Amino acid sequence: MAVPAGVPALRAERLTKHFGGTHAVEDLTLEVPAGEVFGFLGPNGAGKSTTIRMLLGLLRPTSGQAWVFDTPVADVEQAHVHLAYVPADVALWPSFTGQECLDLLAGVGPGTDLGYRAELVERLGLDPGKRARAYSTGNRQKVALVAAFATRAPLLVLDEPTSGLDPLMEREFRRCIGEATGRGQTVFLSSHQLAEVEAVCTRVGILRAGRLVEVAGLEELRRLRRSEVTVDLARPAPGLESLSGLPGVADVRWSSPLRLTLALTGPPGPVLRALGEADVVRLDVREPTLEEIFLDYYGRAAA
Structure with missing residues (x-):
C-alpha cells in the first residue's frame, strides 16, 4: 500500500x-x-x-x-x-x-x-x-x-x-x-x-x-557503555599501574599477578600503547550486551 x-x-x-x-x-x-x-x-x-x-x-x-x-x-x-x-x-x-x-x-x-x-x-x-x-x-x-x-x-x-x-x-x-x-x-x-x-x-x-x-x-x-578489557600476561609487568590514570580507563583490577581487567570508555589506543612494553599473551575486549545496557539504565536511575 x-x-x-x-x-x-x-x-x-x-x-x-x-x-x-x-x-x-x-x-x-x-x-x-x-x-x-x-x-x-x-x-x-x-x-x-x-x-x-x-x-x-x-x-x-x-x-x-x-x-x-x-x-x-x-x-x-x-x-x-x-x-x-x-x-x-x-x-x-x-x-x-x-x-x-x-x-x-x-x-x-x-x-x-x-x-x-x-x-x-x-x-x-x-x-x-x-x-x-x-x-x-x-x-x-x-x-x-x-x-x-x-x-x-x-x-x-x-x-x-x-x-x-x-x-x-x-x-x-x-x-x-x-x-x-x-x-x-x-x-x-x-x-x-x-x-x-x-x-x-x-x-x-x-x-x-x-x-x-x-x-x-x-x-x-x-558505545555509551564501558567495554570490559581482560589482559593475560606471560610475566608480571609492574609498570601497568599507570593504566588507571589513562583517559577512559576505570576499575582496574588484578585477579592475579598475570591477569588484569579494566573498564574502558572510548577508543582503546592509549591502553594498547601502555601495554606495548608488556608481554601480553591474550587480550579480550567484550562489548556490553543490550541487557547490560538496559540494566545499567535502571540501576543508575535507582541509585
Whole structure:
C-alpha cells in the first residue's frame, strides 16, 4: 500500500497519559522512520502497552498527539488502513477455527498475501482447523502473527509478540521480521526480551516508568557503555599501574599477578600503547550486551 514518501511511519509529540494520580506515560516524543525495525524496551509496567494504545488511537492521551504516517491517530479508521497490530494478549473468536479467524482478519486488513499466509501457517506449525477456544496462548499468538506478517500493511506494530512462543518459533519470528523489512515494511516491536530486540532491531528506545530515557542505534548504545578489557600476561609487568590514570580507563583490577581487567570508555589506543612494553599473551575486549545496557539504565536511575 502506497504511503507518502519521506513521512515517518510513527510520530509522537509529548504523549502523556494519566490514570488519576498514576502517571503511566509522561511527555513522550518519538519518531520512527519508514522501513526501520524499532525496538521499544522496558519491563512490565513501564508504560509500553499504554504508549502503543495511544500510538494506535485506541486510548485517548491526557495530552500530546501522534500520527501513523501523515494521518492523526485520532482518525482511527484511516490510521489503521496503514498498519497491522499484534496485541500483547491475543483474543480470538472462540467458536471460529483458526482459518476462519485468519480469513476474518484478512477481510478487515489492508490486503493479504494468501500464498505467503499459507506458508507461514506451515512454518509456524499452526493447525488452522482447530477452534480458537482450543488454542493455547502460543497458538493464539501464532494466528495473530500469521495475519500480521501476511498483510501488506506498511507498518507492523507488535506488542510482546513472542511471549507465548517456544525458541524454535522465535527463530521463525525473527526470519519473518527480516522478510517484512525486505519488503520495505516498518516494524515497531515492543518487548522486554532483550536478546530478541538485539537480534532484529536497528534502533531502540528505552522506557522507564513512563519516560523515554534513550533512543539510539544498538552500536551507539554500546558505545555509551564501558567495554570490559581482560589482559593475560606471560610475566608480571609492574609498570601497568599507570593504566588507571589513562583517559577512559576505570576499575582496574588484578585477579592475579598475570591477569588484569579494566573498564574502558572510548577508543582503546592509549591502553594498547601502555601495554606495548608488556608481554601480553591474550587480550579480550567484550562489548556490553543490550541487557547490560538496559540494566545499567535502571540501576543508575535507582541509585
